[in-house]
Amino acid sequence: MLDSATIELRNLRVKDYEELKLSMIEVYSSMENAYWSKADIKTLVNKFPDGQFCIIIDGKIAGCALSIIVDYDKIDDDHKYTDIVGGENFSTHNKNGNVLYGIDVFIHPEYRGMRLGRRLYEARKELCEQLNLKAIIFGGRIPNYGPYAQELTPKKYIEKVKLKEIHDPVLSFQLSNDFHVKKVIKGYLPGDHESKEFATLMEWNNIYYTKPEKLIDTKKKVVRLGLVQWQMRLFKDYDALVSQIEFFVDAVSDYQSDFILFPELFNAPLMAQFNHLNEAEAIRGLSSYTDRLLETFRNFAITYNINIITGSMPQAVGEHMYNVGFLCRRDGSVERYEKLHITPAEESAWGMKGGNSLQTFDTDCGKIGVLICYDVEFPELPRLLAEEGMNILFVPFMTDTQNGYSRVKICAQARAVENECYVAVAGSVGNLPKVNNMDIQYSQSAVFTPSDFAFPVNGIKAEATPNTESTLLVDVDLDLLKELHNFGSVRNMKDRRKDLYSLKRKK
Known part of the structure; x- marks a missing residue:
């Protein structure tokens, strides 16, 4: 035959x-x-x-x-x-x-x-x-x-x-x-x-294998994070806001940090000039600064040799308004992320829509993920990112009350444990009496860890002073995550009963 x-x-x-x-x-x-x-x-x-x-x-x-x-x-x-x-x-x-x-x-x-x-x-x-x-x-x-x-x-x-x-x-x-x-x-x-x-x-x-020569070790084992606990204040103009951004980027980069994280909607003070408009029109006015801010952040990332996670800003796409942010790598490349879950207040006051893009980002310090505020309260999202190899999850947030902050904090800590990763959260503090719907802020920026012998007993690597403008500089060891994954007291990622349940994206 x-x-x-x-x-x-x-x-x-x-x-x-x-x-x-x-x-x-x-x-x-x-x-x-x-x-x-x-x-x-x-x-x-x-x-x-x-x-x-x-x-x-x-x-x-x-x-x-x-x-x-x-x-x-x-x-x-x-x-x-x-x-x-x-x-x-x-x-x-x-x-x-x-x-x-x-x-x-x-x-x-x-x-x-x-x-x-x-x-x-x-x-x-x-x-x-x-x-x-x-x-x-x-x-x-x-x-x-x-x-x-x-x-x-x-x-x-x-x-x-x-x-x-x-x-x-x-x-x-x-x-x-x-x-x-x-x-x-x-x-x-x-x-x-x-x-x-x-x-x-x-x-x-493979007997012909030759180990690639590396003049510079691009895989860092210890990564330094810089978190900005941003003070909401009125700025006289756009340039004054940019000066404050550059102050933090400059200060954090002086400590050879690999990342700097800004909070969600940190640029809200610029809405003061749109107070004569209704809330939906005011947020659309704020979005007119987003492209300029992106280019500013990109230039700072290159100039100060630091990866910048820009928190979030409103962005108009056609008729719809989204809450988005950008990863500006120090090599000049840029990636965009979106807030997927919009709070009832964001929807009713600003007409915000939830985005559709969820992904990990490759950096010179390994794979990272970024979720904006409310998104960290949905455990499916970080789990999908963890399955793609995420080691650090960044969460820019904005909460007005201690109740709101507690939701973000508790969920972020849970995400660190169940996904065997570090979670860095950064928010804003202070009041904006002349900006509608942005009156008060409460936050305590922090870096959370898994809970095992190699990590702090309470799962908190470091915390900023609550409700005070400051920066938080924290070193995280990626090798500890690898050891936890293979030899931890419990191994949440490995011990999942995939024979009983599974999590998958919709095509």
């Missing part, structure tokens, strides 16, 4: 999905729903097209190998398959990682015995060398272990497979292709009854 067949090894495409699904159903017939969704394949192909291989014979998918790149220095050997896949968005994929991680490989039963698996493995090895990655790693099934489980431990079983006293269709093949067993993992792939849910962590080392 195969005499005249053509064999094509190429990268997988989204349009191959239906054939891929049929092949996977045949391959994993003993496992329920063991095939990728079309959305999964689309995400993989979009994120890492070079890492997805397939073999086509007469229009059918005879074999497939899927992979991502991970920063294995941040991964514990004793991990689960779901820890690597990183949810539906494959958030663990990191184009700057050091290891090619295989998340699936299979050959259709009809085409076994043709050495097609070897072709897929060779393609992976070649890709690993081309990308100058340190190794290929994956969790391998041991599907023939079941009949021996009563008499042999996984370790003894692997030894006998190595000595060729037992043949395992997966492990034997992997060993013959220069992979070695790095570790045995229990519970790696729930539902893999043939392997008794054991897996071998397999590794192939």
Whole structure:
């Protein structure tokens, strides 16, 4: 039947999905729903097209190998398959990682015995060398272990497979292709009854790998945060407001801070000139300064060599008004974030609309997230950011009463614990008697931590004096988060029962 067949090894495409699904159903017939969704394949192909291989014979998918790149220095050997896949968005994929991680490989039963698996493995090895990655790693099934489980431990079983006293269709093949067993993992792939849910962590080392030379260490382990507890006061004009901004940027940068965080709607004093208008028109008048402020912040970020999180400002987009802010990196690049949940007062007084964009931001100090005030009271948002690798969450806020501040503080502390990250919050203080709807402010800026032995016992790294204009300078150690994630007294991110519940974005 195969005499005249053509064999094509190429990268997988989204349009191959239906054939891929049929092949996977045949391959994993003993496992329920063991095939990728079309959305999964689309995400993989979009994120890492070079890492997805397939073999086509007469229009059918005879074999497939899927992979991502991970920063294995941040991964514990004793991990689960779901820890690597990183949810539906494959958030663990990191184009700057050091290891090619295989998340699936299979050959259709009809085409076994043709050495097609070897072709897929060779393609992976070649890709690993081309990308100058340190190794290929994956969790391998041991599907023939079941009949021996009563008499042999996984370790003894692997030894006998190595000595060729037992043949395992997966492990034997992997060993013959220069992979070695790095570790045995229990519970790696729930539902893999043939392997008794054991897996071998397999590794192939790239002998041509050369560690990239770094003249400057761009991955900082200790990050210095500068928080501005901003005094609301009337300014005679726009330039006076900018002078006050520059004062804080200059002062905080003098301490070699990596970030400076301003509060939500810190530029509200400029609304005084629009007091003759109704509240909705006044906030729209304030939004006329946003583009100018953005350019000012961008210039300050470059000049003072500091990453600036601009708090938030109103921005008009067509007929709608949004509460937005910007990450101005010290290299001159800019990212925009939006307040997603609008409070009843913002909606009724100003006609604000909630935004639609939620994302992490890459910086020279790792991945960060920014949520504006009320958003931190919705635990789903920080969890999605944490799944994408966020280490520090910044929360610019504005609260008028101690009640409002308590909501922000308590929720921010909870987010630090449940997402194993640092949370920095910064707000404004003082009164604005001549600005409608902005009369009084209450805040206490702070940096919150997880609650474990390596961190303060109360989960508070530092706090500013309540209701007093000041800056707060705080060092946070990112390595402590890594240790917590792998060896903490409790491990909230790892111990989630994904077999019972899941959190996902809407497409």
